[in-house]
Amino acid sequence: MNTYLSEPNLSNNDIENIFINYNAFDCSESKNDFGIFIYCYSKKSNVSLGSTLIQAPPSYGVWIPKKYLNEIITINSQEYCVIRIPNELANTLPFVISTVICNSITDSILRHCKEKSISSIRSEKDKHLYQVLLDQITDSEYSNSFLPLTNHPKLAAILQYIKDHSSQNINISILAKQFEVNERTLSRQCNHELGMSLIEWKQRLKILNTISLLDENSSIDNIAKNLGYSTTSGFITMFKQWTGLTPNKYKKEILSRFN
DSSP states (O other), X not given: OOBOOOOOOOOTTTGGGOBEEESOXXXXXXXXXXXXXXXXXXXXXXXXXXXXEEOOOTTEEEEEOGGGTTSOEEEEOSSEEEEEEETTTGGGSOSSOEEEEOOHHHHHHHHHHHHTTOOBOOSHHHHHHHHHHHHHHHTSEEESOSSOOOOOHHHHHHHHHHHHTTTSOOOHHHHHHHTTOOHHHHHHHHHHHXXXXXXXXXXXXXXXXXXXXXXXXXXXXXXXXXXXXXXXXXXXXXXXXXXXXXXHHHHHHTGGGOO
């Protein structure tokens, strides 16, 4: 479920414990007093926490609270930043691993920090910038995962089958029959394991696949066909419902910012 959070205030006592790392981060350094916020500057990126893969479109961040930092964290991205957020400031953030929809202000601040190599707060200007960044992060829309996965054997097999046949518009009742599971049982398993319906999970997969194909300069007509849509207009409507932009505008306004 998506949530919106209240904004914490940054005091002078906090600034000594705030650091931003770029492309090199040792999680063990922040196990005691920090949570971390990860933002990737590359289009094709993901974060792994132990055996859990966290996938999200470009312009999403990943929030990992303190209690999960005993896991091995792998950031698969050409360029990224990791912001350490002290526990005192993280009280208003989710208590579980979450993906974060970052707006253009957050993106601009993080790119400015990287360009200027800002790694800690050394001035009132840095403090103000971090406060604005923290306000934007906490005021963002959060969800547990954009495309959650599961260790449930049968459901994991079904999700993999959907991935392997993403060009086919597979009916859920056919899936249930093929994998010898009751349709109602499958629905309950999805809601319990994924936190969403299988229909929503399939649409999210289509969004990630669309972004990948847009990056390869595929035409909108070909993308719609590859994702199993009978009409291009139906595909565009679906994509805009999820992103707020048509595929072409998304490519121009979002993808163009990422390497």
